[in-house]
Amino acid sequence: MQRAEVILSLLGRKAESDENFIFRRLYRNLFNPDFYLNAWARIQERLEQKPSGLPNCSMDRMKPDWEQVIRQMKAGTYHPKPLFKKQERCDEDFAFRDRLILEILRQILEAIYEPHFLETSHGFRPQRNHLTALHTIRTSCQGTNWVIKGEIKDILHRMDSQLLISLLARRIDDGRFLDLLNRFIRAGYLKSGGISTDVPASFRREDIRFLLVNIYLHELDRFMKNRSLSTMDARTPMNYLRYAGRFLICISGGKVLAQSIRNDIQTFLQSTLHLDLTGDDIRITHLAKKGVRFLGYEIRSEKPIPRQSPSDCGKRSAFGNIQLLVPGEVIRQKIRPFIKKGRPVHINSRIHLSLPDLIHRYHEEMRELYNFYCLAEDVSAKLGKFRYYHYWSLVRTIARKEKSSVKKVLDKYGTDIKGIQGTGTKKRIGVKIQAGDGKEKVITYFHAPLKKRVHPNPVFPPPC
Template identity: 25%
Template sequence: MNKPQDSKEESVSLRDKLVLNESDQRCVNAYKLISQRDTLQAAYWILKSKPGMMVKGSDDETLDGIDMDWFKSTEDLLNKEVYQPKPTRRVYIPKANGKTRPLGIASPRDRIIQQAIKMVLEAKLDPIYSDKSHGFRPNKGCHTALREIRDWKGVAWFIEGDIKAFFDCIDHRILEKLLMRHFQDSRLINLYWKIVKAGYVEWDTNKMKYIASDIGVPQGGIISPLLSNLILNELDVYIEGIRKEYEEKNRGIKDKLSNPVYRKQSNQLVHLRKKLNKCQRNTTRYEEVKGQIKQILKIQNKTGSMVPNPLAYPTIKYVRYADDWLIGVWGKKSTAVKLKEQIKEFLESLKLTLSSPPAGMQGVKEKTLITNARSQEAKFLGTRIKRVASNKHMILTKSITTGRTRRIPSGNIRMSIPLKGIIKRLEDKKFFVMEKGKWKMKSIPKFTILPMKDIIRRYRSIYNGFFNYYRFADNIGGMMKVYWILKESLRKTLSRKFGVGKRELYGKYGKDLGINYSNSKGETQSINFSIPKPKKDPMNFAIQLIPRDPLYAGIWKVRTISSLGTICASCGSEEVEMHHLKHIRTLNVKLGKFDQMVAKINRKQVPLCRECHMKVHKGEYQGLSLKHLKVNKRPDTNK
């Protein structure tokens, strides 16, 4: 099959295909679009290269063996409304606080259908979502959310929002009502119920246990972020209504007034300067008046020319990424407290709950915080946010009408990398250990089986993952500590691989630990662990950045290829399906960590016809080793 358009073009194409009811603009053909073979194939192309697609769901089914017939049969199942999604497999991954987060892993083939659903629903829903929502949306991400906050100059209070067990507590009936607000399509609603009621399985005392799902959506599921945005868009609309209400009340009211203290100081300066002009230079009186002027100027430099208008209503700003949100309040703390209570009550109408300590429990940190922007740091999307001291950052403005200069506190926003947290994570991953209060660098044994260029590439991936995310930070220079830890660990890893000491290693590969190598085309390329010194650039945000864990991606990411649309690598037949190689999996032994890594490195997809594929699985294949088979494209019969 031919590769479809890219995801952006596909979204526009699907949007053009949506048929809307003239009376209420609800979509009436979403299910029809989802079930079309072209949509399913486009979904496959989006997902095929993602490492997670090799992870099994609740059964042993993978993408191994997928072919054109599968798309046809799946289209038929959907059209007849007999498709039934399998339960997800629930796993628990560790969180930074020592707790675990449940993830629902769907069958790889169910994920293709979920991706098709996501594409169609997103084409209808995304244009109506609030521009304050940045999570899991086209052309938005963590950086676009943080970029908005950078402009929150002068903010007085932050409300850090956290919803208790959000994905596990989403009410199915409320989601159904919201879907029906935008889609007049009973088949789509029936499919929705099949997915949310599929349940999940997990291990319990060495046996698999099925658990029905009466509430919530699987965290980690493909359509879960879309459904979460659908329900939290209600919160976006609610907060925007409060913001507009305050804005309307403030019409015609100045938010700042002239500071009487500053005005009095200015009058004193005018009076003293007149006196100074009448005094003879180099006299005691002259120096005395001059000293008084300097003293008042020193005090005035720390005084703003404007103060908040007590009659003005508060101003609020809001930004959200998935179920994490932050509100800025220009006003009194009482406004922030009232707003938090309003949001709490509204979320309860959606059957959601703000995170807070259980009644009567002390010493438990509350997650939904009201933070003083001037004296405390708010935490949002892994970034520490604070308003810097205003008397150190004053803005000089000149009135067009009077020509007078005024000093206005800027209250710039400072965004910082949580360096201690990053360094602690490197310690947890054994890049170094603490011995007698000192850092001792360690090698990563699992990396030693890789070629040197791949070892360097993995260390660079870890550093670049952190640097690219925090490149806007005001303390970006602190990344040099991270670089030093990684470089010393790299040096230890290479020394262990080659069995040489520090001096010999640097003597052979230089201070940047670099090598030249030939790529697949025979071209000479080079790689090392040298990086430019980080430079402060507070506005260095990416348009779209998908958050990922650099330590996870740098260590475990393995690439695969897709061969749909090619011919059988063994006999040349055009009727092909994919055989997903996992080297040494045929050994009837439990794989150790070393062998597991070798299997991941050597994983590959080979197109085979059904006959050749079955021979491989039955052990009857007698041809060239599969890893040496060449992938050939299907001849173009249109030429």
């Protein structure tokens, strides 16, 4: 039998070359042992990123079960174990087998659908994240005055499973393949748990539920593409983008047009995708008067650009540039655990950690926060304030752990760090450890400059 990677590559190339191609005989790939090996390898990669919540089973112990699963697949008798609530246990082989088969289904569906997802879709896709969506807003939505923000809350529970299967049937003519996926849906795997933000984005992307969300809402993306090309909107710039169940539409036009677009979206979602959205789910905002929260950022418009000459008299001033900002309340909330009475404070719950783990944890918190808000105009000011309290909380936690003073901790663990430009040094708390390759390295607190990035970087730098 062919290797799984070869088959997936062929499926992807066929999907890319012919968007109307109908895929048949996909189910037979479940008879190929290499698909199980390939799926297991991908799960192992994720185990290294997020050890909890996934089965911790050895490959040798699972190999005999693959043959049994393949026999059941050929006979059409495989049924996933029902999930009536969020289940993250991995004690039972059957639960693990289900995850393995779901990974195979995900890989096949991604090969077929990823080539045809539109550029306006950013959530849970390769080389795309919230930063690529926000970068698009900043570069493509200049001069925006009206913004329509929508959120399909609890999208996993609100999707019509029968409609989802019928949407898949447009591209997949394989009853056994669709029936297997439908068995997982009926068993509760589509609605088990929520979209967690506590795991890496790459980990969440490799979850079949979020791929199915993108397939379902691809219909909305297509509708909005046609809407933006309509005669009514041709005279008025309109930019639409979506991140999973959240979407944003930036308009350089009047409120009447914004209301018309909102009504059209509500009608389409209700009639075509069976999703009812109220006024609270889709809101219209005048950007010059009020900012909009989207994907964790605050989107605002600069002050309108004044008229340049007396000849412009009677013309409306152009709207200002889009600004991406760090919401003030987010930073206040982030600082709260590390401050007391206006001063940095130690964290008792972290004293038990080893010194390398303690420094690494603080480092990762700061690094992840910066990577999330690196496109913001005020990232230096807002995160600089957080870093001050956060860093000195680390120093005080070490002092409390070692029953020492802050000064002694600084004298003992202060490490000279070279500047980013190669000039000068600054002291940061650091500790030497032995790496896996036998070489010695120093773990320090996050010391990179908090500068605004002009371009997104979907692949974040590795931790120290």
